[in-house]
Amino acid sequence: TMVLLLLLLLATAHGLDKLEYIPVLASSNLGGLTTTSTFVLQQPRCVFEGRASADIWLVVAIPDAIHDFNNSLGPGTPERAFQEFPTKAPAYMTLNTTILNYPCPKPPGEITVLRVGSETSCAKDKLRPTCNGPLPSPGPYRVKFLALEGSEPVAETRWSMPITLRTARQPSSIPETGNRHSAGMIALTTILSILFAILLAALLAMLVFGSSDACGGSSTFSKPEAVSVRRYNTHHVYDQPAARL
Amino acid sequence: MAKSADCIHILQGLLVFGNVIIGMCGIALTAECIFFVSDPHGLYPLLEATENDDIYAAAWIGIFVGFALFALSILGIIGIIKSSRTLLLVYIILMLITYAFEMASCITAATHRDFLTPNLFLKQMLERYQKAEPDNNNDEGMTEGVTKTWDKLMLQKQCCGVHGPSDWQEYMSAFRLTHSDADYPWPRNCCVMDANASPLNLDGCKLGVQGYYHSNGCYDVISGPMNTHSWGVAWFGFAILCWTFCVLLGTMFYWSRIDY
Numbered sequence: 015t016m017v018l019l020l021l022l023l024l025a026t027a028h029g030l031d032k033l034e035y036i037p038v039l040a041s042s043n044l045g046g047l048t049t050t051s052t053f054v055l056q057q058p059r060c061v062f063e064g065r066a067s068a069d070i071w072l073v074v075a076i077p078d079a080i081h082d083f084n085n086s087l088g089p090g091t092p093e094r095a096f097q098e099f100p101t102k103a104p105a106y107m108t109l110n111t112t113i114l115n116y117p118c119p120k121p122p123g124e125i126t127v128l129r130v131g132s133e134t135s136c137a138k139d140k141l142r143p144t145c146n147g148p149l150p151s152p153g154p155y156r157v158k159f160l161a162l163e164g165s166e167p168v169a170e171t172r173w174s175m176p177i178t179l180r181t182a183r184q185p186s187s188i189p190e191t192g193n194r195h196s197a198g199m200i201a202l203t204t205i206l207s208i209l210f211a212i213l214l215a216a217l218l219a220m221l222v223f224g225s226s227d228a229c230g231g232s233s234t235f236s237k238p239e240a241v242s243v244r245r246y247n248t249h250h251v252y253d254q255p256a257a258r259l
Numbered sequence: 260m261a262k263s264a265d266c267i268h269i270l271q272g273l274l275v276f277g278n279v280i281i282g283m284c285g286i287a288l289t290a291e292c293i294f295f296v297s298d299p300h301g302l303y304p305l306l307e308a309t310e311n312d313d314i315y316a317a318a319w320i321g322i323f324v325g326f327a328l329f330a331l332s333i334l335g336i337i338g339i340i341k342s343s344r345t346l347l348l349v350y351i352i353l354m355l356i357t358y359a360f361e362m363a364s365c366i367t368a369a370t371h372r373d374f375l376t377p378n379l380f381l382k383q384m385l386e387r388y389q390k391a392e393p394d395n396n397n398d399e400g401m402t403e404g405v406t407k408t409w410d411k412l413m414l415q416k417q418c419c420g421v422h423g424p425s426d427w428q429e430y431m432s433a434f435r436l437t438h439s440d441a442d443y444p445w446p447r448n449c450c451v452m453d454a455n456a457s458p459l460n461l462d463g464c465k466l467g468v469q470g471y472y473h474s475n476g477c478y479d480v481i482s483g484p485m486n487t488h489s490w491g492v493a494w495f496g497f498a499i500l501c502w503t504f505c506v507l508l509g510t511m512f513y514w515s516r517i518d519y
Contacts, residue, residue: 045467045474049428051440054466125468132465134441148441182431185385188378199369202497206362209504213355220351220511 030085031169035061037157039177040127050180051148052131058159059126060118061171068161068168069112074130074149075105077156077176085160085167095143100150107160108146130157152179270513274339277506278332284499285328291491292321300484301411304404308383309374314489317368321492324361328499331357335510347514354507358500365496372489377478381421381430384409388446390433409477410448418477419449424467426476449473 039047040054047054055072062070071089087093089107096106109128120126130146137147149155154176161169295318306312331354338346388409393399413419420426427434427445434446442465450464450472458464463471 043469045424045469045472046444046465047467049440049444052444125466127466129462129466131441134439148439180428182435183429185382185430185432188382188385188430190376190378190382194373195370196373199366199373199493202369202493203366206365206497206500209500210358210362213358213504213507216508216511217351217355220515223515 030167031161033061033169033171035159035171037159037171037174040125044127048177048179049131050152050182051150052129053149053155053177053179055128055130055157055174057116057120057126057128058171059116059120061159062113062116062161062169063118065113065161065163065169067112068163069110070116071107071160071162072109072128072130072157073105073107073160074099074155074157075173076100077154079104080156080173085170086165088162088165089144092143095140096145096147097138097140097143106143108144110144149179152181154178267516270509271339271342274506274509274513275336277502277509278335278339281335281499281503281506282329282332284502285325285332287325288328288495288499289322289325291495292318292325295488295492296322301408302481302484304401304408305380305383305481306375306485308387308401308405309379311371311374313371314368314485314492317364317371317492318488320360320364320367321496324357324364324496327353327357327360328503335506339510339513342517344514344517347510347517351507351510351514354503354510358503358507361496361500365493365500368489368493368496372486372493375482375485377421377482380478380481381426384421385426385430385432385434388432388434389437391437410446412477412480413446413448413473414452416477416480417451417473418475418480419445419473420476421478421481422476423474424449424472445472 035058037058038056040056044054046052058070062068073083075083083105089110092098093103094105094107095103096108099106109130131148133146134148136142136145139145155178156173156176158173159171160167296315303312303315306315331350334346335350335354337343338350383405387402387405389406390402393402424445428440434443438446444465444467447458447464450458450461451470453459458471460468460471467474
């Protein structure tokens with residue numbers, strides 16, 4: 015019975031708890047949910063219960079690496095170093111923390127997220143293999159959380175759906191479709207051109223016909239100084255005969 | 260004769276009134292164009308960098324046309340009151356020349372406004388904002404102008420990018436070459452700043468949390484003043500020209516009726 019009990023203890027101690035939780039991206043009203051080299055995950059709150067002494071790590075892997083993924087390869091090894099990802103290391107482990115940082119339940123109104131790829135200072139530092147460095151390519155990537163006690167994996171979540179990051183296009187691909195003329199501009203140009211043409215025609219008509227008397231007719235008027243007032247001086251005529259008498 | 264004298268007096272009165280209006284509109288046009296040329300919104304560097312700043316040229320022409328209209332309207336009033344054929348002929352010829360210039364200004368303003376699309380400013384922003392190595396002196400001047408204008412715009416008008424901060428993610432840019440995506444998903448000025456001109460919450464800004472970064476685009480802030488500018492020059496000029504058309508036709512008729 016003692017041997018049986020010991021065996022039972024050993025079995026539970028070395029068992030890997032497979033949790034049903036699937037890591038997801040944070041809520042979509044974050045503007046920087048996925049950028050070209052980072053993405054934002056929801057924190058795994060209320061997922062790892064009763065593992066007060068475990069370190070919870072985030073594993074980021076390329077999709078091909080998840081089929082025969084070896085949980086025993088520890089975070090410091092070259093096969094799990096961020097700097098060798100994704101060529102020599104098909105996955106890397108980062109963002110380790112204890113469950114104290116993921117208290118349950120989540121307080122309402124708080125933004126509880128994990129930004130993957132935010133540490134740029136250690137991205138090239140081989141002495142920091144657990145660096146949370148920016149991702150080198152748009153992906154896709156799959157992530158899971160792994161709880162380690164010492165170096166023993168004790169619990170893991172499911173792998174997430176593939177996460178693809180944004181790809182940036184070149185500015186030269188922006189079409190410059192700015193040559194459509196608006197209706198207002200066409201109307202303005204047309205009307206002004208017509209008016210100008212009419213004015214030039216009127217000027218021509220004025221110069222050709224206006225100077226001659228042909229069209230002058232009876233409605234021409236004279237300048238004010240040229241108008242003379244004829245006055246009849248009737249007294250002068252009557253005075254003359256009176257003088258002769 | 261009395262009736263036609265009355266008609267002539269009425270025509271004279273109308274033409275004098277028409278010229279008074281032209282004079283006042285000329286002054287108004289000059290004032291309006293001086294206001295636009297003074298660039299109160301500080302957007303001229305953006306236009307200069309597009310190498311298509313003809314709406315400013317239209318405003319400059321408008322300044323001088325306005326003065327010319329004012330001076331010619333005075334000449335016209337004197338000519339009509341004195342009924343002098345030479346004065347009025349000079350007036351008509353000069354007015355036609357001014358008319359042609361103002362027409363050019365209106366059409367230029369209206370046409371070049373159509374070139375100012377969001378994509379134009381987007382491309383310019385991506386290619387020039389914080390460009391590290393300019394090609395030559397001219398390029399350097401334009402780059403500095405664009406960078407300063409965008410920094411000021413984003414800070415003062417609380418906006419980011421042309422359509423939004425996602426412009427910086429969707430496209431490669433000169434800014435991206437010198438600032439890594441993880442540290443600067445968008446320029447720092449897109450963050451909401453506190454009183455000391457530093458970001459209120461840098462992590463919140465990088466994550467894109469509402470309230471810590473400016474999520475709306477700057478295109479409205481850019482195109483609003485430019486539209487006002489172009490339409491102000493183009494359509495006010497158009498109105499003046501329509502009125503001047505009538506006055507000129509009246510003056511030509513009056514001139515042809517003066518008897519020597």
